[in-house]
Amino acid sequence: MTEQIRTLIQTRIRQDIQSMHAYAVQDSTGMVKLDAMENPHRLPAALQAHLGQRLGALAFNRYPNSRVNDLRQALANYAHMPDGFDIMLGNGSDELIALLALACDVPGAAILSPLPGFVMYAMSAQLQGLQFIGVPLTADFELDEAAMLAAIAEHKPAITYLAYPNNPTANLWNAAAISRIIAACADVGGLVVLDDAGIQVTAQGWFMVRAVAMVFDRCLQADRNRAQFSRII
Numbered sequence: 091m092t093e094q095i096r097t098l099i100q101t102r103i104r105q106d107i108q109s110m111h112a113y114a115v116q117d118s119t120g121m122v123k124l125d126a127m128e129n130p131h132r133l134p135a136a137l138q139a140h141l142g143q144r145l146g147a148l149a150f151n152r153y154p155n156s157r158v159n160d161l162r163q164a165l166a167n168y169a170h171m172p173d174g175f176d177i178m179l180g181n182g183s184d185e186l187i188a189l190l191a192l193a194c195d196v197p198g199a200a201i202l203s204p205l206p207g208f209v210m211y212a213m214s215a216q217l218q219g220l221q222f223i224g225v226p227l228t229a230d231f232e233l234d235e236a237a238m239l240a241a242i243a244e245h246k247p248a249i250t251y252l253a254y255p256n257n258p259t260a261n262l263w264n265a266a267a268i269s270r271i272i273a274a275c276a277d278v279g280g281l282v283v284l285d286d287a288g289i290q291v292t293a294q295g296w297f298m299v300r301a302v303a304m305v306f307d308r309c310l311q312a313d314r315n316r317a318q319f320s321r322i323i
């Protein structure tokens with residue numbers, strides 16, 4: 091790096107960004123790669139060919155137009171989304187996590203999640219200048235429910251993240267504990283994000299549908315109680 095570029099970085103890039111570390115992707119050559127919540131299986135050859143044809147025929151020279159709404163509608167139908175709700179699409183859930191931090195960046199706002207947890211929860215808070223509260227898991231990687239409830243009551247986080255299954259510990263949380271955490275977040279007027287990025291590797295996807303419905307129910311209840319939100323989307 092030249093002296094000129096070093097000076098440019100030092101004067102123009104935020105100090106806290108300069109002291110961050112890059113996300114390290116471990117070399118997995120010759121190994122069975124099970125981390126990063128990836129699907130180990132490639133697409134079947136026939137599907138690869140079919141997708142190639144479909145993608146090749148798309149108008150990549152244009153910005154997407156209303157087709158995105160067709161996709162949102164198709165996903166809503168697939169998920170049996172109730173009336174009055176909506177779906178937001180992102181370039182991967184990392185983008186949605188970053189946008190949520192941006193959207194909730196009001197003075198004093200905090201983001202809370204169990205630790206160890208998905209790195210982007212803390213990083214999105216740090217990048218956006220929000221406080222991050224990490225609540226350590228128990229020694230056997232379970233939610234420390236009492237500590238979570240105490241931290242929610244103390245910090246009143248704008249967003250509480252629960253990854254289901256958790257990354258990096260890969261376990262599913264206790265359903266009753268999740269319900270109580272959602273209720274506690276609703277009591278302090280906070281949002282709960284149940285992040286099911288790794289749900290395809292579990293056999294308990296059904297639970298999420300119920301839990302998400304519950305989150306919205308609690309949020310809408312917070313809405314009625316506190317008149318803070320006109321509609322949670």
Ligand SMILES: Cc1ncc(COP(=O)(O)O)c(C=O)c1O
Nearest residue numbers: 126127182183184208253257287
């Ligand atoms: C819990 C969790 N959320 C979000 C993500 C990011 O997913 P995406 O590839 O959709 O950005 C990951 C990726 O590993 C994850 O484990």
